Structure formats: C-alpha cells, structure tokens
Amino acid sequence: MNSVSSPVTIFTGAIAVYFLFITFPRQLTSPRAALAILGLGLAFFGIGLTDGHFRKIVTTPDNVPIVGMLFVFGYFTWFAMRKAVANDIRMEKGEPTVEKLETDEKVLVFPYLIFIEFVIALVYAVGLVLWSIFLKAPLEEPANPTVSPNPSKAPWYFLGLQEMLVYFDPWIAGVLLPTLIILGLCAIPYLDRDPSTSGFYSFKGRKAVISVYLFGFWILWILLIIVGTFLRGPNWNFFGPFEVWDVHKVVPLVNVNLSDLIFIKGLSRGLPKQWFIREAPGILLVLFYLAVPPAILAKTVFKEAYKKLGAARYGFLVMLLLLMCALPIKMYLRWAFNLKYLVAIPEFFFNI
Amino acid sequence: MPEPEKKPRLDLGKFITESQLYKSMFRHGYSTSDRDRALSVMTNVFFHLHPVKVRKSGARFGFTWCAGGLSFFVFLTLVVSGILLMFYYRPTVEYAYNDIVALREHVPFGIMRELHRWGAHAMIITVWLHMFRVFMTGSYKPPREFNWVIGVILLVLTMLLSFTGYLLPWDQLAMWAITVGSNMARATPFLGHEGPGAALLSIGDIPLVHSGSDVRFALLGGRFVGAGALLRFYILHCVAIPTAAVVLMSVHFWRIRKDGGISGPL
Numbered sequence: 323m324n325s326v327s328s329p330v331t332i333f334t335g336a337i338a339v340y341f342l343f344i345t346f347p348r349q350l351t352s353p354r355a356a357l358a359i360l361g362l363g364l365a366f367f368g369i370g371l372t373d374g375h376f377r378k379i380v381t382t383p384d385n386v387p388i389v390g391m392l393f394v395f396g397y398f399t400w401f402a403m404r405k406a407v408a409n410d411i412r413m414e415k416g417e418p419t420v421e422k423l424e425t426d427e428k429v430l431v432f433p434y435l436i437f438i439e440f441v442i443a444l445v446y447a448v449g450l451v452l453w454s455i456f457l458k459a460p461l462e463e464p465a466n467p468t469v470s471p472n473p474s475k476a477p478w479y480f481l482g483l484q485e486m487l488v489y490f491d492p493w494i495a496g497v498l499l500p501t502l503i504i505l506g507l508c509a510i511p512y513l514d515r516d517p518s519t520s521g522f523y524s525f526k527g528r529k530a531v532i533s534v535y536l537f538g539f540w541i542l543w544i545l546l547i548i549v550g551t552f553l554r555g556p557n558w559n560f561f562g563p564f565e566v567w568d569v570h571k572v573v574p575l576v577n578v579n580l581s582d583l584i585f586i587k588g589l590s591r592g593l594p595k596q597w598f599i600r601e602a603p604g605i606l607l608v609l610f611y612l613a614v615p616p617a618i619l620a621k622t623v624f625k626e627a628y629k630k631l632g633a634a635r636y637g638f639l640v641m642l643l644l645l646m647c648a649l650p651i652k653m654y655l656r657w658a659f660n661l662k663y664l665v666a667i668p669e670f671f672f673n674i
Numbered sequence: 675m676p677e678p679e680k681k682p683r684l685d686l687g688k689f690i691t692e693s694q695l696y697k698s699m700f701r702h703g704y705s706t707s708d709r710d711r712a713l714s715v716m717t718n719v720f721f722h723l724h725p726v727k728v729r730k731s732g733a734r735f736g737f738t739w740c741a742g743g744l745s746f747f748v749f750l751t752l753v754v755s756g757i758l759l760m761f762y763y764r765p766t767v768e769y770a771y772n773d774i775v776a777l778r779e780h781v782p783f784g785i786m787r788e789l790h791r792w793g794a795h796a797m798i799i800t801v802w803l804h805m806f807r808v809f810m811t812g813s814y815k816p817p818r819e820f821n822w823v824i825g826v827i828l829l830v831l832t833m834l835l836s837f838t839g840y841l842l843p844w845d846q847l848a849m850w851a852i853t854v855g856s857n858m859a860r861a862t863p864f865l866g867h868e869g870p871g872a873a874l875l876s877i878g879d880i881p882l883v884h885s886g887s888d889v890r891f892a893l894l895g896g897r898f899v900g901a902g903a904l905l906r907f908y909i910l911h912c913v914a915i916p917t918a919a920v921v922l923m924s925v926h927f928w929r930i931r932k933d934g935g936i937s938g939p940l
Contacts, residue, residue: 384847387795391802398739398803402810405736421737424730425938430711431724435733442740443747450751450796454788461778464771465849467898474850477840479798479833484854493869496858507826510809511819520815521937522731528812535809671861672870 324562329549330657333650336545343403344533347525348411351404363396373564379552383460388478388551395544399536405523406532413524421522472556472569481550482543488558489652491663491673499649506642513631513639534643542649577662580604597667604665608674611648616640723927725935732936737811741804745832746923748797755790756912763842765908767901770844794836801832813937821929824922831919838911844904852907853899859890866890 343350367389370376380389409419429435476484486495519527553560555567578587581600585593594600619640620628628636655661665674690696701717715721731737762781763773777787805825808814814822841852864871865888872883885897895902930936 384795387792387799391799394799394803395806398806401736402807406810419939421731422939424734427730428727429730429733430708430715431726431728431733432711432715432721435724435728436715436721438733438735438740439743439747442735442744446744446747446796447751450789450793451785453792454785457788457792458778459788459791460845460847461774461843462845462847465767465844465846465899467849467900469846470853471846471850474854476851476855477837479836480855483858492858492861493863493866497862497866497869504826504830507805507829508823511814511816511822514812514814515816517815517940520812520818520940522939523811532810539806670870670873671868 324565327553327562329560329653332549332553333541333545333653336541337650340537340541344529344536347403348407351400351407356400356404359396359400363393370563375566376564379563383457384478385551386457388547392544392548399540402523403525406525409522409524410526413526419522419524425521473554473558475550475554478547478551482546485546485550485554486649489649489656491671493671494674499645502642502645506646509638509642513635534646538646542646577656577660579663579666580607580661581666583659583661597669601665601667604663604674608664612641612644615644725931728935729938731938738936739803739807741800741807745797745800745804746927748793748800749919749923752790752793752797753916755786755793758786759790760912765842765904767844767904770842770904774843774845790839794839797832798836801829805829811937818929818933818937821926821933824926824929828919828922828926831915831922835911835915835919838907838915841899841904841907842911849899852903856890856893856899856903859893860885860888862889 349355367380370380379385405420409421412419475481483495483500486499489495490499514528514531525532549560552563555561555565556569556571557573559571559573561567561571580603581593584603585591585600598605616637620636624636624640627639631639652661652664655664663673665672667673701713705711712726715724715726759777762777764770774787778784808822808825837852837855841848860866860868862869864875865883866872867881867883867885867888867890869883869888872888873881875882885891891897893903893906894900895906
C-alpha cells in the first residue's frame, strides 16, 4: 500500500474514478454499487485502524471531522446523483420530474417544515454533545515562537491550498488561486443561466456544468485536503497511509526550471544573462496557453457556448477553466519532467 | 335524595393556559385548523423567517437536506457557546493559554470548548454541503444569482471565522497554523513584501511595501504572530466577522423569500 501510493497514483486513480462516475452515473448510483463503495471505504478504514500510524493520523482530534466529512460528502454526492438520474429517466419517458409533481402544491410551514427543522436540529445537538463528551479538543504546549513543529500545517480546510504550494509559489497558491476560486464560484450563476434546469435534480441536461463542479470540488479541493492532511509529513514530504513519519526521510531535490531544460540540457550552453531572454520560452508558452485554446475552442467544441454566452462571458469562462486546469497540468509536468517553474524570475519574486 | 353537587375538578392544564401570564406569552394554542397554523407562523418572530406556505417539493428533506437551515442553527449554537467562552478567556499572551487550561481543568462539566470547536468544524461542513445541494439542484439560476453570490461570501466568512478562532487557544498548534496561513499574505502581488510587483512600489531607494507595512503586517499587527495578532484575531473572531455574517445572513434569508422561496422547477 505504501509503495503504490504516491501523489501520482492517488491523483490519477481519483481522476479515473471521477470519469467512471460521470460516464456511468446510472450504473454507479444503484444501491448495490453504493453499498459496495461504502463497504470498500469502511473496510479500508477498518483494516487501516489496525495499523498504529494510520490510527494516529486519522484519530488526531482535528482530523476526525475530515473523516466524517468524507462519508457525509460521499453519501450526498451519491444521493444527489441518484435523484438526478431518476429525474433524467422520468424526463426521457416524458414524465414530469419528481419535484415538478409537487411544485404547485403548497404545504403549511407549521407544522410540516418546522417539524423537519426541529428534528434535524435535535439530532445535530445530540450528536454534537456526544462528540464533545467523547473527543477532547486538542491543546498542545503553550505557543513558542522559537520552536516550530515539523510539519507546520494550516487548519485542515486550508490544507488544499497548502498542498498547492508544492506546485506553485505562494503568490499563486496562496493568493491568486483562492481569489479565483471565490470569483469563479460567484461567477457561476452569470455563466450558467438556463432557468429550465433550475429547482430540481438532473444530470443529463447539465452534464458539463456538474462535471466541472464535481471535478473542482472532489479532485482539486477535497482530494488535495486529504493528501495535505493525511499524507504529508515532516518537511512536507509525501508518506503513504501506513508509513511512519520519519523526520530524516531524504528526498532528492531534482526539480529544474524550463529555462534550465531548454538552455542547458537542450542547447548545451549556459543560461542567458538577461531574464527576458532566459524566460522568453516560458513566457511565450504561458501566453500561448492562455490565448490560443480559447480561440480554437470557440470555433470548435465550444461553438454553441460561444454563441450563447457572447464574447465577454465566454472569455471569462474559458479563462477560469484554463486557470483551473493549470493546477493539474502543473502537477503532471512536475511528476513527468521534474519541472519546477515554467517562468522563473526570482528578481521580481515572479515564478510560475 | 338530591345528588351532592359535584365540585368542579381543578384542571391544571386549563388553569395554566387560561392565565393572563400564559396568554401574554403565547398568543395561540396548539390548534390544527389551517388558519391557526398560519397564525402560529405569522405571530412568531422566529418562525416568521419562513413564509406561511412553501412548495411541497421544497419542504422535503430529500430536496434541501436541511443543510442551509442547519448551518444557521450551528451558527446559533456557536454564538451561545462562544459567549460562554468569552467569560473565561482573556486575549493576551500572558493569560490566553492559561485560561484555556483552566477551562479544561476547573470548569465543571467543561465541554463548552469542545462544543465550540467541533461546532466550528461542523459548520464548515454544513456550509459546504449547503452549497453543494444548491448547486446540484441548479438553484443559483436567475432570479437567484445574487443570493448565490452572498452565499459564497458567507462561505468565505465561515472559513475566516474558523481561521481566526484557531489562534485563540494560543498553543503550538494554533500559533503555527496561523503562521503558515498568514505567510501567504506576504506573497500578495503588490501588497505583500515578497509578492511580485512589490519592489516596483518605491520612492527612489525607499520601498513602500516592506515587512513592516504590507498586508500581512496589517493582518497580524506585527511582523510575526504575537500579542498584536492575538488581539486582532480575537476582535475579528468575536465582533467584526460575526457582525458582517449576521448582516449578510439577514440579506440571504430575506432574498430567498423575495426571489420566490425555495426553488422549484418552472
């Protein structure tokens, strides 16, 4: 298990599962498939808990919510998709959706809705009290600015961002990408405006939108949080789920910049002195990535979308998508070529 | 023989429900007529957040997962437990850690800190879940676009609330988590002293953006996580962000109704 787990295998495996899920939602949302997945998950945790190291990481008080969250989100992703598929099948047969059947009917808030809310609040309150009785809040040594723990980790909900620091500099991973996530989320209703798929679960009519969202949420956010929390040990080195966190683990630093690859390896000469010549290939590549695909896509795959959205909205959408894809692209470039930076201008703290 | 006159038995329930005191508090009894059920929503300031009637599809747990309502409830429990914690906690470097230890060691039935900490984690999860549900039902579409935007801001505020609270126990976990998190601000383009473009902002040889004037300094009230940061995070956590969140929540709830209630198919 430790030997096969690495960022590459975990990431690639998760992407494979993701594609299976959005390609065969009808098969994978059957109760039988769900039980199988749940069984696998529980078995993994059950067997894992017999391992001392795994148990220590997973039962660290602040990590317990993450484990709970995985099961909650796993269940509700399945649940939403199952309802969506059921509605899709109904619409194919020409029947109204489940929600449509009841949408014109009104019920009194008291007692019907208040009752549901009351029960949920009660269940949550009881659950929280039990959780608080059985799991103590962590309290470590008093704060000491001279002793930094290794690894130092941000709170768990920011660990996806901290994990991105492996692949990008802080100004991208810590500032630019979070800003883009917030902006991108805010922009969703202004890019996907078709009201005919509003107010009920469905997948077929919103395949592209839901797929992008699930990819961003599960792969680029939740998965990175899992890797950052459970699989990154001292010096932010990668450790398998059952591997002891060895402070002295030695990992060779072999990452090289694109300019090194081109001028030293490719042309067998030294790096040019001026940064704008040295980094010209990288800058051109990044500009090419941001300029050419939007133009080509507008003429081909996204032709309909371009017509529907208009130039400004389309440009914004494609830019967001490209920047979102930049993260996995950079990750795979790192794993394939040990690439550190596409553009490296330390003179201005400007590295991409 | 005339039957002895029956003494009316004291009906305690009736006695209470017909007293002036009770009637002044509860305007309506538990009645099952539609009119009275509607009144019990309209005449109750808390229930009044809801309309009198909702779409049947929208009242289903399977549709909303109750995630938004639950997020609000979790927020309320955090306000209550947070206020209780404030009685015991002083946000200074000398006292903060010891107050937390005292809270654990000396306060009877001391799970208030646990309720607050686990509640904070739970709120992050319920807010993400609420966003997930709203997305999967396409409920952000016109006319609800702007309410989605407010929701995204509330999501960010939720995470900032949790982040600022993370520092307050003033232990190693807290201090270094905030150090790692706030180090990002150093790299803000133009506004952080290690960010790209910051070097351009200078007058002659004098840099305008340095470690004593950048955005991280503004956040921490110092060059590192110290007494200034503790006080700032305390105020942000207990006063500033909750106030902003409450204002935005009011708008969020109000707009749900103005935009046509819980969404349903056309």
